[in-house]
Amino acid sequence: MEMEELKHDFIPYGQQWIEEDDIEAVVRVLRSDYLTTGPTIEDFEKKFAECVGSKYAVAISNGTAALHAACYAAGIGQGDEVITTPITFAASANCILYCGGKPIFADIDPITYNIDPEDIRKKITSKTKAIIPVHYTGQPCDMDKIHKIAKEHNLIVIEDAAHALGAEYKGKKVGSISDMTTFSFHPVKHITTGEGGMITTNDEELYQKLLLFRTHGISRDIDLLENKNEGPWYYEQLELGYNYRITDIQCALGISQLKKLDDFVNKRIEIAEKYNEEFKAIEEIIVPYQASYGKSSYHLYVIQLKLDKLTIGRKEIFDTLRENGIGVNVHYIPVYYFPYYKQLGYKKGICSKAEKLYESIITLPLFPKMSKEDVKYVISTVCKVINQYKK
Numbered sequence: 001m002e003m004e005e006l007k008h009d010f011i012p013y014g015q016q017w018i019e020e021d022d023i024e025a026v027v028r029v030l031r032s033d034y035l036t037t038g039p040t041i042e043d044f045e046k047k048f049a050e051c052v053g054s055k056y057a058v059a060i061s062n063g064t065a066a067l068h069a070a071c072y073a074a075g076i077g078q079g080d081e082v083i084t085t086p087i088t089f090a091a092s093a094n095c096i097l098y099c100g101g102k103p104i105f106a107d108i109d110p111i112t113y114n115i116d117p118e119d120i121r122k123k124i125t126s127k128t129k130a131i132i133p134v135h136y137t138g139q140p141c142d143m144d145k146i147h148k149i150a151k152e153h154n155l156i157v158i159e160d161a162a163h164a165l166g167a168e169y170k171g172k173k174v175g176s177i178s179d180m181t182t183f184s185f186h187p188v189k190h191i192t193t194g195e196g197g198m199i200t201t202n203d204e205e206l207y208q209k210l211l212l213f214r215t216h217g218i219s220r221d222i223d224l225l226e227n228k229n230e231g232p233w234y235y236e237q238l239e240l241g242y243n244y245r246i247t248d249i250q251c252a253l254g255i256s257q258l259k260k261l262d263d264f265v266n267k268r269i270e271i272a273e274k275y276n277e278e279f280k281a282i283e284e285i286i287v288p289y290q291a292s293y294g295k296s297s298y299h300l301y302v303i304q305l306k307l308d309k310l311t312i313g314r315k316e317i318f319d320t321l322r323e324n325g326i327g328v329n330v331h332y333i334p335v336y337y338f339p340y341y342k343q344l345g346y347k348k349g350i351c352s353k354a355e356k357l358y359e360s361i362i363t364l365p366l367f368p369k370m371s372k373e374d375v376k377y378v379i380s381t382v383c384k385v386i387n388q389y390k391k
Contacts, residue, residue, distance in 0.1 A: 008377045012327040013300075014188030017264070017369040018253075025256040029248050036247040044251035045198070047258055052165075052175030054200035056207040059251060060214055063162045063184025065244040066197035067095035070180045071130070073199075073209040074156040076101040080129035084160075085115040086334035086354045088134040092160050093335045101129065105336055107351035111289050113137070113302070116353075117145035124149070130156040135164035135174060137302055137331075138268075140294035143169050143177055158182065163299035165190040166265035170293050175200045180210075185250075188367070190264055190297060191257035193250035217241030267368035268298040271375055275301055275364065278379045284309045284386050300331055301366040303382075304357070312389045314360055320385050321362070326378055329363040 029040055041059050049057035060066050076082060078100035084092050086105045093103040106119040115133050131150055133141040143159075150157045159174065161167070162184035167174045175181045180203075183189075185196035199210055212219055217239030222228055225236050272288070279285050286304035290296055305314055321328045334354050336346035348355065365378055 008325040008374075008381075010325045010327055011365045011370070011374050011378060012367075013329045013363050013365050015367045015369055016187035016192045017260075017367070018192075022253055022256045025252045026249055029252040032248070034248050036245060036249075038248040040248035040251045040255070041246060044254045044258075047255055048198055049200060051258060051261065052173045052181075052200055054176045054181070055202040056200065056204070058199045058201075058207065058210040058214060059246045059254070060197045060199065060210075061244045061246050062195045063182060063186065063197040064091040064095065065214075065242070066182035066184070066199045067091055067132075067158070067160060068098050068242070069210050069213045069244060070158045070182050070199050071095045071099045071101065072213050073180065073206045074130050074158060076129055079127060081125060081127040082130045082132060083115075083120050083123050083128060084132040085134050085136070086336055086351050087113060087136060087332050087357065088160065088335060089162070089332060090335050090338065092132055092134050093341075096132070102127075103335070104128070105334075105346075105350050105354075108354045108357065109142075110353045110357065112139060112141075112291055113288075113357060114139060114141040115146075117142055117149060119351075120146065121149050124153055124155075128153060128155060130158060132158045132160055134160040134162075135167060137288065137300040138163045138167050138297040139288075139290060140164060140167050140169040140174055140296070142291070142293065144293075147178070156180075162186075162189065164297055166261055166297035168295040174297075176202070179203060180206060185254060185257075189299060190268075191254060191261055193246070193254040193257070196246050196250050196254060212239055213241040214244045215241060216243060264368045265297045267370075268366060269296075271366055271370060272296075272298045272301050274375055275366075275379065279303065279382070282383065282386055284390050285382075298366060301364045302331060302361050303364060305360045305362065307360055309391055310386070310389050311391055314362065317385060317389065318362055320389075321381065324381050324385070326381055327365055330358075330361060331363045332358070334358055 045057040076099040080101040081104045082096040083104045096103045109116045157178040159178045159181040161174045164174045180201045183198040185193040218237045220235045284306045
């Protein structure tokens with residue numbers, strides 16, 4: 001289905017933007033005394049907490065480790081149920097399994113594509129311990145409704161904000177609102193450290209648990225030790241933690257990237273608004289809806305195809321766009337569709353709205369480094385492909 005008249009270099013759906021100042025920041029650490037467990041990590045944490053308005057921030061090896069650590073700190077254990085969305089990367093549910101808990105999938109709001117608070121309410125049982133709302137594509141979930149439910153049932157709220165650094169909910173920065181919030185610094189995210197993550201919280205007890213979990217459960221803090229008189233070399237393992245440390249090298253890159261966050265987010269919004277302007281007139285496409293209570297930081301731009309108005313299916317549209325240099329993707333396959341989850345007893349039909357959405361969505365390229373020509377090419381190619389195959 002190649003359209004020969006369209007020629008362009010391949011445009012991925014997401015990509016980092018590394019400049020000379022980022023490289024220089026990393027080189028300075030490489031020439032310093034500390035490559036890991038040094039002062040740059042704490043500096044990154046402090047600057048990140050200031051950026052999102054939280055009291056504490058814990059830098060960690062990746063976004064999945066951040067979710068795992070948050071579930072651990074929340075006390076998720078054997079038999080506990082945690083409610084999350086199926087329209088997410090597998091880590092949002094896997095982190096529950098890591099701690100011995102059971103993921104319970106609540107359906108989505110078919111307009112925002114975020115988890116539906118009313119379905120969360122329906123899925124609560126006596127075993128429910130926490131809720132993990134995912135700010136899909138960068139648009140905040142309806143956190144007031146979720147917090148109300150959590151308060152009624154004494155549940156912990158862990159926001160998965162891997163998509164939502166720089167986003168706001170009712171004027172508050174995502175990262176400052178719930179018990180804990182997790183972030184990812186994978187190269188396609190708003191800022192990158194190569195691999196890396198962060199957990200923010202306003203609760204000192206949770207903060208201390210996260211620090212301990214990140215480093216094998218080992219501490220040198222004399223206030224925490226059973227034996228306080230052994231000597232200055234002494235440490236104790238207090239919990240079964242992991243080596244989820246991040247390096248000073250990565251954090252140096254993170255600090256440099258964080259300075260550019262506002263600019264990166266504004267560029268993403270600008271591109272998304274251009275897409276909206278061009279695609280809203282196309283009858284065969286549904287553009288992303290933005291709820292009035294939030295400001296999206298647009299990690300992803302996801303269109304929904306009206307397949308009943310097209311002569312071919314989503315796969316054929318996807319393949320044609322790829323053949324013409326558009327690095328489209330699909331976010332996401334419902335988590336419980338995967339063979340591993342089937343082995344655990346999950347079946348199709350749990351979340352009908354999420355399943356229906358999955359059948360018709362395509363993610364278009366969106367990242368700050370896109371040129372105006374890239375954006376124009378994406379728009380013109382999508383328009384031509386849709387026009388060619390509309391009924």
